[in-house]
Amino acid sequence: MTTAHHSTEDEKRSAVVTGASTGIGEATVRALAAGGWQVYAVARRAERLEALAAQTGAIPVAADIAEDDDVARLLEAVTAGGGADTLINIAGGARGTDWIAEAKTEDWEWMLRANVIGTMKITRAFLPMLRATGRGTVLNLTSVAGLVSYEGGGGYNAAKFAERGMTRALRLEEAEHNVRVIEVLPGLVKTEEFTLRRLGGDADAAEKVYAGVEEPLTAEDVADVVRYAVTVPHHINLDEIVIRPVAQAAAHKLIRRGA
Template sequence: MAKNSSKHAVVTGASSGIGAATVRKLRADGWDVVAVARRADRLAALARESGAVAFVADVTKDDDVAALATFVAANGGLDTLINVAGGARGVDPVATAQAADWDWMYQVNVVGTLKMIQAFLPALRENGRGTVLNLTSTAGLAAYEGGSGYNAAKFAQHAITNALRLEEVENNLRVIEVAPGLVATEEFSLNRLGGDKAAAKKVYAGVAEPLTAEDVAEVVSYAVGLPHHINLDQIVIRPVAQAANHKLVRKG
């Protein structure tokens, strides 16, 4: 099968985890990549390692996103936007959830995705064979106890993805959603649990083979590398040990 011949991508959330793994995988597959994140030191290291172009930006800030769009347009443009930036804070039930945590999650997962899409949509439309891939979560497909804030944010991002596909099909825009389940990364659970390393470790305890960031990056690269006429609308990826959000096999 012929591969996608357009290989100019912008990847957000690139300083760690799935975002960084996606940058590495795309570069290995021959893509030109602009890697975007807030942490300049991590981005610089990733750029040296992978050959990606680093751009420091906060996807929730208008000025940062506008500067990024200007930079990309002046340096070859893009045909593929991959929105990985996101995260979770807290595992509180609705009764005691912190509004500040919810606000942060909504801004990073939802508003940041919106700002990035709006900034690059004109260029993707002009390209005529553009792709947007949003990394959501199985938390956006089924709610679970203690997940309400993250559920709400990821359900919203899932809805944006579906609406965008309907709105932009006339512009030949390919819109893909990748929704991972349990992924063991260095920072996700640690950040969600307020830096508690012991609690973060328990999230993955007894799970023989949770997904890795590299597993998800493999799927992302495959989806955007397919010929443009093939749209993988939604890809749900879980470890075998996780049959559903509420069904996870732990041993030992």
């Protein structure tokens, strides 16, 4: 995906990308760095960030965005590095597929902390910086799980519905500061860790999620859309972008061909 619309405002852009140690976050760091952006790659796993930084030139900052001290340290590092005009919130994830009757409290608490509380804390911390640029951007990666609920998805649905609600409120609150707020809602994406982690490390069960699906989305597919959304001229706000593979016509319709 490319855009022919470029302006001087797109030069020397700087972004903070969370969830950067794997999957869509890592792919987004690579996509932006390849486009000449200064990128702060944020995640908890320092060793993976260091490897990513060596390959891309990104600035690694190991941090848990749900921890206040880590967020403060991240903000200090970005400020010292010259600041950022874009915050891309990709950190999050799912735990478990239990129906609500068997819901595990610890899984729900983890999902709400990772997807909602962490996103709120880092956004709250960086809003003054984004406002000060005069053309700040916040992009939140949510999910089609924030649009339609499904059996076994109650906890993840709750987290993504909440993150989506927060995103929509933020757009209303920050328009007067010329901060655009973008939401990208992916459907079925096959990444290295998302489903594996959700299913407790069961590789066979994780592979069955994608069985027979021709060309599920990749992390790079979603990262390309994210890159496009934050690179178009600032007066354009791509409010909500739903991205699914063709095989996933809707939440209840997934085409599987063969075993």
